[in-house]
Amino acid sequence: MPRVIKHPELRREELLNHAQALFLTHGYDKASLNDVIAAAGISKGAFYHYFASKEALLESLAERFARQALAGVQDVLGDPALDPLGRLNALLAKSRQAKVETAAEAWALFETMFRPENLVLFHRINLAASAAFSPLLVEIIRQGVADGTFCTFDPEGVADIVMQFGMATHDVIAKAFAGGSDADMDIAIETLERRVRLYEIALDRILGLPDGSIRIGEPGYVRAVMTARRSNPSVGADAPPSKNREPGRAPLRRP
């Protein structure tokens, strides 16, 4: 095959992009290394020149996700006009927004990320995101406690709960997706909206605020995003990446 040499950073970025697409659409386990290198148009040797393992590729991907998410949020912390509650709300809104928009295709993200086979991928991304966001959250909560806005004895713990709430949407949606029908989808959206409202009030109370102080996202936000994407069937209709035989299918044997 023709040997194409590219700038290492570009190659690396390309690899990450193709890996991201494949991992999202088919899951970390099901997308094989061969699929990734085929998509990127390089050899095995080249891949292992850039990443020590498939696992390392996943790790780098998660880090990049976290980095991107963090980048879109930095300004919030620096704004001196905001009080702790304002900062917290701004951070939550941004993070919620970023969660949907980080992937180019919001619908693809929803349809593929929240499937059992993406547990590992999702967990890694959230771990990285958590590591990136937690310090910000803790700082904000600390400020709030200091000036009397919030009331809790464990800012780190509360920050973790906030991250948990963010991650929990995964299981809520995954459970609903298990059904598959449009009706199930509707229920999933309804449940998610309701759950977000609950998380808001739960956070209010955990932080000792009056109900309604925390605002993660406006009502109807999830539905708006998902129904908008729903009508665009451009994603998810692609071919399977590898010749994986389905479990249960027998390969032909010698005659």
Add this chain to the structure above:
Amino acid sequence: MPRVIKHPELRREELLNHAQALFLTHGYDKASLNDVIAAAGISKGAFYHYFASKEALLESLAERFARQALAGVQDVLGDPALDPLGRLNALLAKSRQAKVETAAEAWALFETMFRPENLVLFHRINLAASAAFSPLLVEIIRQGVADGTFCTFDPEGVADIVMQFGMATHDVIAKAFAGGSDADMDIAIETLERRVRLYEIALDRILGLPDGSIRIGEPGYVRAVMTARRSNPSVGADAPPSKNREPGRAPLRRP
């Protein structure tokens, strides 16, 4: 090899036991099917006579976990002498206790379950446990809301939060274990105790109860369990299950 025929239920149970041990000590992914059947002393054919796939084995294992956990908790719901708060506390205490005692070796559970490679296993067990416990939780919370003890608009959501809190210990411990030293261990225990206190108060507030109403476990419980096990080094010193070469180690090639 000698052909030993056992009662199917016994065989199945044995398979589950060996699989449980291997999955716990080495992780679902790293423990291969060959390891499992070697430990159980049967052939591939025999294994696939009992389980459709490795995945199905994991599923059965998770179901057994959930069944066992549920069994130790059934009496709580039937006790008419308890009010909703009493029931909730009893359920939480039982579940916390069960979480430690289900596995024969508590220390092994802690040391091995809370490692990255056990994410899948852990998630499956918790999914099954959640499916089993959630209805009970929802029912208790509903009762509490009905008689005015609790105050929330989304019993299912609160039940999910309770389960989340239970699962969250995983990441708390896993993060601390990443360090590895005894000092890290101490910090992990401290953090976990603190986190449990936070969860108690968080639940109080989410349910509209005065602080201190919810009691998941007595202070010092985690430390007591873990330090007791600490002095018994009988676990975890076993040989690797397969001849997995470490990543990075080169196998000898043709000369």
Add this chain to the structure above:
DNA sequence: CTATTATACCGACCATCAGTCTATTTCTCA
């Protein structure tokens, strides 16, 4: 401009893994 070295890349090869298949032994019960 040539020699040398570092870097990017190739692709055949390997061990291992989950899963399949055929064959054989044992159990069941008519």
Add this chain to the structure above:
DNA sequence: TGAGAAATAGACTGATGGTCGGTATAATAG
């Protein structure tokens, strides 16, 4: 006793993640 069903064995398969010796290109030195 004999036939069919259940249980077990183990060789085999395609795919997978990973390794290795080698090659082509870029960068640098002489």
